[in-house]
Amino acid sequence: MGLLSRFFSKDKALLSSLNNMLGFYPSNINLYKSALRHRSAATEIKNGIKNSNERLEYLGDAILGAVVADYVFKKFPYKEEGFLTEMRSKIVSRESNNKLCRKLGLDALIQNNPDNSPNKSMHGDAFEALIGAIYLDKGYRVCRRFIIGRIIQHHLDIDTLENTETNFKSRLIEWAQRERKAFAFELAEESENGNRRLISIHAMVDGEVLGTGQDYSKKKAEQIAALDACKKLGIL
């Protein structure tokens, strides 16, 4: 087989894998190649900028956030902003993105240098970069359809997620113990809202307000405050 036909047959195999995974044929295969290129396998293109998947990951992260916000907004018409934020964090997390990458079989397509890529989030990053590539290649609507139809509805169980306490509270408490920080919840405010009491809770780390949560249930308000603090600490 000549060099040229080998080159094309490699592309053909990738196109076919992607078609199975995505439900459509990519138009611009180079976008997907970039999405699958971990920085350990990247080469320089200009001024020290490498052709790794990091820019696409940045874009994909934002697009994924928008689509999932749209999804939870419509799925839960009678839930408040705090709940929507929490649901989105359960759907889109480093852990969840890593898993989704493997469920899709995307991990097998990643180009990396095995000697030089010890990275906890390599799989999740490639998943986000794939979303970025789909968005650029096919536009928002197709990308949204892929995320909702092929990812959320196929690989995630929203009802289970809704009822699972991703326990931000215990995650925060573990962190505080490890880092030898004082941690406590404080009641910030209670207000009457019709016939119900709305409770505001502060998550305090070393005496400083790090997170805030509001809900009609104290337990729920604590979870939201803990989630807020976890986000600020980057430990989601």
Added chain:
Amino acid sequence: MGLLSRFFSKDKALLSSLNNMLGFYPSNINLYKSALRHRSAATEIKNGIKNSNERLEYLGDAILGAVVADYVFKKFPYKEEGFLTEMRSKIVSRESNNKLCRKLGLDALIQNNPDNSPNKSMHGDAFEALIGAIYLDKGYRVCRRFIIGRIIQHHLDIDTLENTETNFKSRLIEWAQRERKAFAFELAEESENGNRRLISIHAMVDGEVLGTGQDYSKKKAEQIAALDACKKLGIL
């Protein structure tokens, strides 16, 4: 004038203001009314859920993030992810959203209870909620065109923003002084990348890594690390 015609003439005035502001007529005026309703003027609709703009603000924030990510991704094809993150933070911040609300004249349309709405971000929140309303009413493409064509290109000067150091470093240092925290930058890593040295910097608060930045320039890497830390502290 009867009650009914007064009701419609009020809607008509709002429709006309929005048409001037947006460049199109809203299809579902109720979305925009919700976007303009501060929680101090909201009433309960179900199970303690109020018809304030908070859910739309949540949605709009995510959509705005996606559109601006797309914009900076394409505007700066040879910049790395850290730079794109920084540019987006300059374009979309609480301060900037508050200003944009007033530049659009949206602040005059907000429904609030003046006795009960002392809120630093009321204007910016309404701006984000407006983006959420446009997205639901007209879809992503129209919303994107509005954000890029009417907001970014009309009200923001990207070249100036690019060259302005939004000084995350000094913002972080001020915060640390106010909160009596020890603050320092630390060199985390230097690595050869072709013929250039890539520098990783940690922003340390009380001896703990709170932010990380990478760039070929030390000053730039410090800015990115400071931005990262500011985000985690919620002081952007």
